[in-house]
Amino acid sequence: MKLEQIETPAALIDIARMQKNIARMQAHMNTLGVAFRPHVKTTKCIDVVSAQLAAGAHGITVSTLKEAEAFFAAGIDDILYAVSIAPSKLPRALALRRQGCDLKLVVDNPTAASAIAAFGDQHGETFDVWIEVDTDGHRSGITPEQDALLEVGRILHQNGVKVGGVMTHAGSSYELDTPQALAALAEQERAGCVRAAQRLREAGIACPAVSVGSTPTALAAAQLDGVTEVRAGVYVLFDLVMHNVGVCALDDIALSVLATVIGHQTDKGWAILDAGWMALSRDRGTSKQSHDFGYGQPCLLNGTLLPDYVVSGANQEHGILSSVQGGAHVDDIAQRFPIGMKLRILPNHACATGAQFPEYHAVAPDGNSAAWRRLQGW
Amino acid sequence: MKLEQIETPAALIDIARMQKNIARMQAHMNTLGVAFRPHVKTTKCIDVVSAQLAAGAHGITVSTLKEAEAFFAAGIDDILYAVSIAPSKLPRALALRRQGCDLKLVVDNPTAASAIAAFGDQHGETFDVWIEVDTDGHRSGITPEQDALLEVGRILHQNGVKVGGVMTHAGSSYELDTPQALAALAEQERAGCVRAAQRLREAGIACPAVSVGSTPTALAAAQLDGVTEVRAGVYVLFDLVMHNVGVCALDDIALSVLATVIGHQTDKGWAILDAGWMALSRDRGTSKQSHDFGYGQPCLLNGTLLPDYVVSGANQEHGILSSVQGGAHVDDIAQRFPIGMKLRILPNHACATGAQFPEYHAVAPDGNSAAWRRLQGW
Numbered sequence: 001m002k003l004e005q006i007e008t009p010a011a012l013i014d015i016a017r018m019q020k021n022i023a024r025m026q027a028h029m030n031t032l033g034v035a036f037r038p039h040v041k042t043t044k045c046i047d048v049v050s051a052q053l054a055a056g057a058h059g060i061t062v063s064t065l066k067e068a069e070a071f072f073a074a075g076i077d078d079i080l081y082a083v084s085i086a087p088s089k090l091p092r093a094l095a096l097r098r099q100g101c102d103l104k105l106v107v108d109n110p111t112a113a114s115a116i117a118a119f120g121d122q123h124g125e126t127f128d129v130w131i132e133v134d135t136d137g138h139r140s141g142i143t144p145e146q147d148a149l150l151e152v153g154r155i156l157h158q159n160g161v162k163v164g165g166v167m168t169h170a171g172s173s174y175e176l177d178t179p180q181a182l183a184a185l186a187e188q189e190r191a192g193c194v195r196a197a198q199r200l201r202e203a204g205i206a207c208p209a210v211s212v213g214s215t216p217t218a219l220a221a222a223q224l225d226g227v228t229e230v231r232a233g234v235y236v237l238f239d240l241v242m243h244n245v246g247v248c249a250l251d252d253i254a255l256s257v258l259a260t261v262i263g264h265q266t267d268k269g270w271a272i273l274d275a276g277w278m279a280l281s282r283d284r285g286t287s288k289q290s291h292d293f294g295y296g297q298p299c300l301l302n303g304t305l306l307p308d309y310v311v312s313g314a315n316q317e318h319g320i321l322s323s324v325q326g327g328a329h330v331d332d333i334a335q336r337f338p339i340g341m342k343l344r345i346l347p348n349h350a351c352a353t354g355a356q357f358p359e360y361h362a363v364a365p366d367g368n369s370a371a372w373r374r375l376q377g378w
Numbered sequence: 379m380k381l382e383q384i385e386t387p388a389a390l391i392d393i394a395r396m397q398k399n400i401a402r403m404q405a406h407m408n409t410l411g412v413a414f415r416p417h418v419k420t421t422k423c424i425d426v427v428s429a430q431l432a433a434g435a436h437g438i439t440v441s442t443l444k445e446a447e448a449f450f451a452a453g454i455d456d457i458l459y460a461v462s463i464a465p466s467k468l469p470r471a472l473a474l475r476r477q478g479c480d481l482k483l484v485v486d487n488p489t490a491a492s493a494i495a496a497f498g499d500q501h502g503e504t505f506d507v508w509i510e511v512d513t514d515g516h517r518s519g520i521t522p523e524q525d526a527l528l529e530v531g532r533i534l535h536q537n538g539v540k541v542g543g544v545m546t547h548a549g550s551s552y553e554l555d556t557p558q559a560l561a562a563l564a565e566q567e568r569a570g571c572v573r574a575a576q577r578l579r580e581a582g583i584a585c586p587a588v589s590v591g592s593t594p595t596a597l598a599a600a601q602l603d604g605v606t607e608v609r610a611g612v613y614v615l616f617d618l619v620m621h622n623v624g625v626c627a628l629d630d631i632a633l634s635v636l637a638t639v640i641g642h643q644t645d646k647g648w649a650i651l652d653a654g655w656m657a658l659s660r661d662r663g664t665s666k667q668s669h670d671f672g673y674g675q676p677c678l679l680n681g682t683l684l685p686d687y688v689v690s691g692a693n694q695e696h697g698i699l700s701s702v703q704g705g706a707h708v709d710d711i712a713q714r715f716p717i718g719m720k721l722r723i724l725p726n727h728a729c730a731t732g733a734q735f736p737e738y739h740a741v742a743p744d745g746n747s748a749a750w751r752r753l754q755g756w
Contacts, residue, residue, distance in 0.1 A: 008464065009756060041694055063656075063695045083695050086386065086638040086652050087718050108641050111717035139696055140641050140650050171693065260464040263486050263518050272518050274464055278441075279756075282660035282730055315549065316419055316729055317441045317461050318517055339489035340465050351694060352660055356733070358755040376754060377736040378387060378657075 003301065003367050004342070008260040009279035011357040012344060013372065014303070016365050017254035018236060019051065025218065025235045026055045032224045037061050037080060037211065039233030042351045044375040045360060046074045048236060059102075061231045064378050065092045072101040080104045080211070082167065082231070084132055084140055087115035094125055104164055108132035108141050113152045117159035128164040129156050130209060131200070135192030136185065138172040144196040153205045163200065165209025168193040169231070173216035177246050177290060182220035189217050194226035219247045237350040240297060244289035250297065250305060255353060256344035257296065258361070259319060264334045271337035273311070273319035275345060280314055283352035295319060296345035303344065311345055319345070381679065381745050382720070386638040387657035389735040390722060391750065392681070394743050395632035396614060397429065403596065403613050404433045410602045415439050415458060415589065417611030420729045422753040423738060424452045426614060439609045442756050443470045450479040458482045458589070460545065460609070462510055462518055465493035472503055482542050486510035486519050491530045495537035506542040507534050508587060509578070513570030514563065516550040522573040531583045541578065543587025546571040547609070551594035555624050555668060560598035567595050572604035597625045615728040618675060622667035628675065628683060633731060634722035635674065636739070637697060642712045649715035651689070651697035653723060658692055661730035673697060674723035681722065689723055697723070 006012070029036040038052045041063035049060060049071065059078030062068045068079050069092070077100060085093065085105050096103045107113050107129055120127045131152055134141030142149045156163050170189035176182050193212050200207040212224070213231035224230065237255040238248040259275035277295065286293040295311040298321055313320035321337065337343075347353035354360070360372040384390070407414040416430045419441035427438060427449065437456030440446045446457050447470070455478060463471065463483050474481045485491050485507055498505045509530055512519030520527045534541050548567035554560050567590050578585040590602070591609035602608065615633040616626040637653035655673065664671040673689040676699055691698035699715065715721075725731035732738070738750040 007466070007470075007756065083652065084640045084650070086640050088638060089385070092385075109717060112640070115718075134643075137646075139693060139698070140643070260466060262462045262464050262490070265512075265518070268515075272462070274461065277661075277730065278733060282662070282727075283655075284660070284662075315517060320517070339487060340493075349660075352655065355656060378385065 001369050003363055003369060006258055006361050006369060008258050008342065009275035010258040011354060011360050012256050012258050013048070013237065013360045013362045014254045014256070015362050017252060018048065021236055021238060021252060021254060022052055022055045025232060026057065028219060029230055030056065032221060034224050034227050035229040037229050037231050038236065039063070039082070039231050040067055040071065042233040042236055043354055043360070045372050046071065047362065047372040049076070052236060058229070061233070065089060066375060066378050068096055068101065068103055070375050072096060072099070077102050080106070080130065080167070082106055082169070084108045085112060085116070087112060087119070090116065090119045093127070094119070094123055097125060097127070102128070104128045104130055106130050106132050106167060107152060110148065110151055110155055113155040117155060117161050120161055121159065126160060126162055128162045130165040130167045130211065131163065131196070133166050133168040133193050133196040135168045135189045136170045136172040138170070141168060144192045144199065149196055149199060150203050153200045153203060157205045163205045163207050165207055165211055165228070166193055166196045166200065167209070167211035170212070170214050170217045173214045174241060174245060176216065177244060179220065179246065182216050182246070183222060186217035186221040190221065190224055190227055197226070215242060216245050216247050234350050239350040240293045240346055240348045241285040241289065244286055244291055250346065253346045255350045256299065256346050257353065259343050259345055261337045261339055261341045261343070263339070266334050269322050269333050271321040271333050273321055273343065274317065275319045276317045277314040278316050279356055280311065280319065280345060280347060281349065281352035281356050283347070283349040285348040293348060296347050299344045299346060301342050301344060379747050381741055381747060384636055384739050384747060386636050386720065387653040388636040389732060389738045390634050390636050391426070391615065391738045391740045392632045392634070393740050395630060396426065399614055399616060399630060399632060400430055400433045403610060404435065406597060407608055408434065410599060412602050412605050413607040415607050415609050416614065417441070417460065417609050418445055418449065420611040420614055421732055421738070423750050424449065425740065425750040427454070430614065436607070439611070443467060444753060444756050446474055446479065446481055448753050450474060450477070455480050458484070458508065458545070460484055460547070462486045463490060463494070465490060465497070468494065468497045471505070472497070472501055475503060475505070480506070482506045482508055484508050484510050484545060485530060488526065488529055488533055491533040495533060495539050498539055499537065504538060504540055506540045508543040508545045508589065509541065509574070511544050511546040511571050511574040513546045513567045514548040514550040516548070519546060522570045522577065527574055527577060528581050531578045531581060535583045541583050541585055543585055543589055543606070544571055544574045544578065545587070545589035545609070548590070548592050548595050551592045552619060552623060554594065555622060557598065557624065560594050560624070561600060564595035564599040568599065568602055568605055575604070593620060594623050594625050612728050617728040618671045618724055618726045619663040619667065622664055622669055628724065631724045633728045634677065634724050635731060637721050637723055639715045639717055639719045639721070641717070644712050647700050647711050649699040649711050651699055651721065652695065653697045654695045655692040656694050657734055658689065658697065658723060658725060659727065659730040659734050661725070661727040663726040671726060674725050677722045677724060679720050679722060
């Protein structure tokens with residue numbers, strides 16, 4: 001299907017930009033001498049993930065067991081489930097391992113570690129568990145010097161569970177916007193995770209894998225001594241939040257929402273789009289950054305940026321496009337954006353916007369597109 | 379399946395609360411002597427809509443043609459597509475009408491009206507089109523006194539298109555929070571829409587339907603003289619935004635997200651949940667209201683509110699539950715919310731949160747649940 005024929009709203013992936021983003025990250029990982037395990041939570045799409053693996057990635061990271069099940073069914077068996085597991089989900093994890101999936105679990109507390117050990121013992125399964133390390137205080141994990149690190153390690157190790165590694169995610173990198181700050185956080189993330197591995201090893205626990213990453217820190221890292229692999233997700237498409245963080249240009253953003261102009265309120269300087277928050281998502285990630293892009297940055301169908309305009313508001317199926325200067329362009333809004341005109345809206349957050357759609361339309365350089373399915377649910 | 383067996387995260391509908399909400403709205407409409415056409419965009423779920431129709435609703439309102447297609451396939455033929463149509467979508471509308479669906483379109487501008495007339499003429503189809511009226515300046519539509527109202531009416535009428543009615547949606551009601559203000563807006567919505575119909579009729583255009591509504595104005599309306607039908611969507615489940623608007627109690631909210639505690643950061647007073655923004659949605663609709671509920675209001679599994687706690691942050695698959703008093707409950711967070719504990723989170727916005735899930739788990743008073751599928755996409 002040609003780009004012009006796609007019904008709106010639709011989530012478009014610019015394949016050339018996506019491949020450039022994939023190549024850039026993989027080349028950086030190769031230079032740093034570490035394996036790369038992409039986080040598939042951004043796209044939940046086998047077509048995208050196949051391109052990441054083809055470029056040199058080793059295994060995948062998932063955010064849900066549904067992703068693990070679907071990507072294992074698609075032939076990928078090296079899978080890290082990167083959320084500390086709820087004990088009630090262990091039967092699904094066991095089922096995957098029994099089918100031959102090399103599924104690795106994550107844990108950051110003694111209770112869940114004990115539950116994994118007991119469940120594994122009960123079912124004769126040696127789970128492979130990575131301990132989540134907190135290197136920036138933004139969310140989960142055990143800090144490298146906490147007693148709980150060795151406590152969890154010992155609960156697993158002494159009860160027949162394989163401690164496969166340590167992993168951390170410096171998600172606070174999303175709040176930064178200078179190369180210096182990103183490089184410093186990348187080093188903090190590396191050093192903290194390596195230190196946690198060192199403490200476990202000193203306690204007699206092998207801990208072969210040292211896994212770090214977020215898109216900003218992965219791209220900012222200058223050296224990753226002691227690290228065995230990096231994880232990142234949103235780099236594959238990028239978005240306006242990542243642009244504000246400073247790790248991509250607007251022209252690198254490979255995801256856009258195709259929308260049609262369906263109305264005007266000329267006295268307010270508004271063009272009304274058929275892409276509201278149901279299509280763009282409610283993510284307003286740029287609202288606290290240096291440049292607030294509202295609900296998204298409009299572009300022409302050919303990708304040309306329209307920097308004087310923004311999607312300034314959104315209801316469920318209506319987006320409001322207006323001038324960034326307020327009333328300056330009021331008079332010509334209906335002429336500039338006639339009924340039926342199609343636009344592409346760059347999103348704040350590729351993970352959130354993609355999740356609103358059952359499929360992407362992947363657009364090749366010749367303008368032809370293919371439908372790439374996404375997963376939904378847990 | 380029993381409530382305790384449902385995997386997390388999951389979207390739960392409390393059937394008893396939903397039925398109470400449906401009965402309350404229908405009774406109010408019956409008292410006011412108007413037909414009720416529920417907006418199915420909130421749930422996109424045939425099981426919910428069947429309950430609305432069984433209670434006395436006449437026809438449905440949809441926000442997408444996909445909803446129209448799916449609900450027509452499920453046996454509902456009286457459907458209002460309440461978004462000003464993009465001309466490129468007319469072939470799908472035609473296909474529905476050719477199959478026997480009494481699909482009504484909406485338009486608010488001469489360009490789209492002309493496109494409908496030309497397309498109808500080309501295909502020998504008499505479309506039924508309602509003109510969207512702007513009664514509160516919040517989004518789309520033509521104000522009752524604008525010349526464009528008669529211009530659009532005449533384009534349709536003189537070119538063989540049926541002007542089936544006028545419709546308006548006073549969506550700015552979501553920004554109010556007193557009974558007086560809501561009642562005033564309800565009267566403004568009524569009067570504006572009736573006035574638009576009067577102008578069309580004076581111009582010789584029949585305009586049989588006068589359709590108004592939003593959940594707050596529908597519930598606040600004291601009289602609806604001249605109105606033939608009311609539309610509302612979110613009332614069927616309600617949410618925290620509606621609670622702040624003042625049209626429901628917290629105990630009326632029929633949607634919650636079932637979540638499991640998967641970790642703690644005791645020094646910060648955090649319990650980590652396996653429901654992040656992918657489950658709760660990025661909607662922060664209460665952030666600008668009198669009571670900011672963060673990403674949601676936690677309750678025990680039995681529905682008991684936990685007013686001292688809030689979901690204060692969310693990543694994709696992690697929610698952060700903390701005390702509303704900040705550090706006050708730091709010491710007992712892990713004891714109060716042990717690993718594996720299940721909670722129910724009341725959402726900011728039922729339409730946005732429901733959209734994150736492929737299905738609801740509808741929970742009956744006896745604790746048994748059934749899966750109710752939702753639509754996704756356009």
